Amino acid sequence: QVQLVESGGGLVQAGDSLRLSCAPSGHTFSISTYAMGWFRQAPGKEREFLAADNWRGGNTIVADSMKGRVTISRDNAKNTAYLQMNNLKPEDTAVYYCAAEFRGGGSRSDRTYDIWGQGTQVAVSS
Secondary structure, three states: OOOEEEEOOEEEEOOOOEEEEEEEHHHOOOHHHEEEEEEEEOOOOOOEEEEEEOOOOOOEEEOHHHOOOEEEEEEOOOOEEEEEEOOOOHHHOEEEEEEEEEOOOOOOOHHHOOEEEOOEEEEEEO
């Protein structure tokens, strides 16, 4: 089954930074032809868009609520996408997911993405 694998989550303190990574499992496809998106879901809440890029590169979108604190990037040579998060807050506690859309332009809607990961837990203590 084609899917993504997230890593880099964990328990951190408020104000810390984390960089999440996302790569295809088993090197099953190249992210170079996919737009990548990041989402999160906290207990009892709906999945929330965080950031996305364009498959061609050079164009990213970030949720208004996260601007200034998150950066999406990728390294096609390493076949890995990243989400850098700074100044983490307890309300950032959630399961973080990455997703891929073939030749996508970068979308805020989770319904446009074809491939998902299982998620990585981020917990922020105060």
